[in-house]
Amino acid sequence: MPVEGSPAPHAGAAWPEWPETDERSVRALARPLLSGRLAVSGARSVWSSDNERAASELAALSGRAHAVLTTNGSSAIVVALHALGIGPGDTVAMPATTWVSCATAVFRVGARPVYFDADEDSPCGDPAGLAAAPSAVLGIHLYAQAFDVARARAVWPGVPIIEDVSHSQFGTDARGRRLGGLGDISIMSLQATKIITCAEGGAVLTDDPELAARLDSLVMDSRRRTRLPAPEAAGELEPAFLLHGANHALPETSAALLLDQLARFPRQAAVRAERAALFRSLMTAQGWEVAADEGVLGGGTFYGLALRVPDGRPPQDVLRDVHARTGAALDRVYPPVPEGPLYRPATVKQFAALALDTPPPVPHSRAWHTTGVVVPHQLFLAPPERVERLAAALGRPGTARARPLPAAEDTASEAEPPVIDVVVITRGTRPTLDAALNSVTKQDVTARIRTTVWIDGTAPAPAVPATLDARVVRIDRSDAAGDDPFDRIAALRNLAARGTTGDFVAFLDDDNEWEEDHLSSLLRLAVGTGSPAVHSWRTLVDAGGRPTPVTRFPWLPPGPDADRRFRELCAAGVMGEDPVVRDGLTFELPGGPTGMIDMGEWLFDRRLLGLLAFRRPRTRREIAERLGEDDILLEQLVALDVPVRCTRRATLRYRLGGMSSSEFGDAPPSVPGALR
Structure with missing residues (x-):
């Protein structure tokens, strides 16, 4: 089972996802939002800058005195070239084997890229074969192999060398020399696929404080940081009076993610x-x-x-x-x-004259x-x-x-099975609790199921089935969760969700049950689609557990509103003459798109669930309409545009007569086959 900070492959998958992110990453990204400091040129804040903190740590790990963070690796090359005075009329030598943006960056400063061939034993190549001395060399360490900076210096003495360590961040070569510390100036990409990433970013590194000051000016629109801004100043930058710059600065949110990733390295x-x-x-x-x-x-x-x-x-x-x-x-x-196929300089007017014809x-x-x-x-x-x-x-x-090898789906099944945390919140007094817990024991899913029964009150602990991996937690009724039943259950769900550590989380109310394939069908859908939130449909049952159609909306007080909502849902295909409720994220009603999904239908990726809340203030109208914690959760899923999927299988047996449909009670239907 992956722990926080460890590689977290998608449950059931054979290979780790990249980059590694978890709750620590979410907390890191929250810091700049809490500080109000979102950009180096943004508002002042008593909080320290993540951009400065990340640059300092990146420089230390690279063995350099200074690092300046940029929006991407291409911008890092542009800034490095400007800092070295490379521009129109100059040439920059680079290996032919590299990513196209290296050449594009040279075009962007008005210089011309010239290419040298790879070696038979290394794609990094050797600039010795060039016909004339270039204005600068972009030496690139590629695919776990090191560009020979010393040889390039010997071949072209006095030519500045920009060392690109995007493929070997913080590495040392076979002689113990630190890569990134060998060139006159170094750059790296921090793009999402790199071993150190902030999603999209770059860095320029140097040991020269004067060059570092020039780099700052180039990255922050000709400005520099000031430690003592005037009281009336809106920000913390001042003119640098050095080089004419542009905005290449990395946002604080990206720098926060970079700090998170550096800690994992x-x-x-x-x-x-x-x-x-x-x-x-x-x-x-x-x-x-x-x-x-x-x-x-x-x-x-x-x-x-x-x-x-x-x-x-x-x-x-x-x-x-x-x-x-x-x-x-x-x-x-x-x-x-x-x-x-990506090299098309002739299609951009600024670059066309700089490209070689042959x-x-x-x-x-x-x-x-x-x-x-x-x-x-x-x-x-x-x-x-x-x-x-x-x-x-x-x-x-x-x-x-x-060579005979299992198919990909067979090898994926050999991965460590995922862990599903099942949360049951109960007063401990309903006789249906035993049936709910027994339905968990009958699940046919290939996963480890861990169940936590949260007892809200002083009722005796339930007899947990011996085959259930379960623990019981008691909650004091005098706590601050409140006595309103909707607010209290929302607060308890928040509490229970924060206590989960598995790959996935499912909720089961103490008066409901799952069909045997409930969790397996949900997990199959979650793994197959990569969706962090999947759900089923539900079958309405009466007090005796018999499938039971209804003739009005059972979660509103009896009356015209309940009748109208039922007719609308029937027209939308959600409810009908059978006992199945075809819940979904959204469906069209006269008042606009809406949706409903009971908590017992969901299977959540725990990382997503950690971002959601079950409780918020409710208006009088929302209270009258019995807006519950499942509705509040749904709002957030829609707002985040979470890719939600549905099994379209009614694998939750939903017993009428609970907290939000108490008017049904335990009485048999007054009309055969229907509850009123």
Whole structure:
């Protein structure tokens, strides 16, 4: 079972999701919202800046004195080039094997990119083959391999080197040299797929305080931070009187997420290094080449591992085969930038004159693309048996297709089963409680079910079925939850939800029951669609548990409003002559879209549930209409546009006569087959 701060694969899935986020991430993002400080140029605040805190920590982990955060990695390159005085008439050398935005960033400052070929053994390449000295070199560490900064200096002395560590953040090479500390200036992307991410962002790093000041000016519209703003000043920036800048500053919310991700890095790197060593040993034994710098591989600081397919199969066939067998999504080595489908400088007037008419020959870069596959870093956070299965799926040269392996759905089923926390809130006095708990024991789901029975009052603890993994918690009736039944049950649901730690959470009232396939059908839908909130339909039953149609809306007081609502719901297909209530998120009523879903129908991803509340102030009209905690929850799901899915199966047996439909009581229907 994943714990907070550990890799959190989707329940039932074989591979970890990336990036890792959990309740800590939510709390981190709440900080800038609470502080009122959302941007470096925003309002003043007594709270410290997450942008400054994250930049300081990033610099320390990189072995640099200063870091300036930018909106993305491309902006980091632009800012670094401006800081070095690179512009129109200049050339910037870079490996042909890289992401297209590296070239685009050079175009953006009015310079021209020139490309050097990869080496046979490394996609990072060597600028020695260039015909003329460039104005700057963008040296890029790629796929767990290190660009040789020292050789580039020797070949082109005096040419500034921008070191791109986006593929090896906080790494060291085989000689123990810290990557990111070798160039005149360093940059990194913090985009969502990188081993350190803030969703979208970048950083420029240097040891030179004067250069750092220039970078600040370039990123914050020619301004700098001031520690003593004038009392009347709206913000905390002042003119820097250095370079003409633009707005490349990272938002405080992104910096908050970066801090959350930085805290996870040491553990992730250690796990990644251990699994990568296992993977390389398995692949080497099968005749595959794993091209990697020993230092980067051993530190677990790589974006992906590049492999050369040894048996002549096209990389796209390998990707398709591995995904079918394991569910893992591999990638291909970048195509040479000038030959790639995203390279279209002639279509933008500003860039057209800067592009070369004839791309240089880059046979080694092309060979890396046509023979290489990339294993993304997050796959090495999976358990060892997952990594072993991945190596087996890639297979020995010439025999990979013949190796018998389970299908992807079979391997997914071998993952640790998810945990479902079932919450039952009760006064402990209803005779139907035993039936409710027994229905939990009968669930046919492949998951670990943990049940918590919350007793609201002094009733004796119920006799919990011996086969139920359950605990009983008693709540003092004198607490501050209040005596209004709707407000109290909402407060108790909040309390109970905060006490869950499983992958999923389900609620069951003490007068209702689940069909045997209730949880299994919900879990299947949640895993299959990735939806964090799924629900069923319900069958109305009478006091004796018999399916019972109704002839009016049973959750409003008897009268014209209940009759009208029932007719509207019948017209919308929600209710009808049968006992099934086809609940949903929204449906069309004359007053506008609305919806209703009973709490007993839901299965929630616990991470989503932690963001929701069951209680808020209710108006007099809402109280009269018996707006409950399930309605309040639904409001939030709609407001957040949560992707909700429905099994369209009536697997909740909903007993009429409870708190919100007490007028039905336990009396038999006055008309055969209907309750009035």
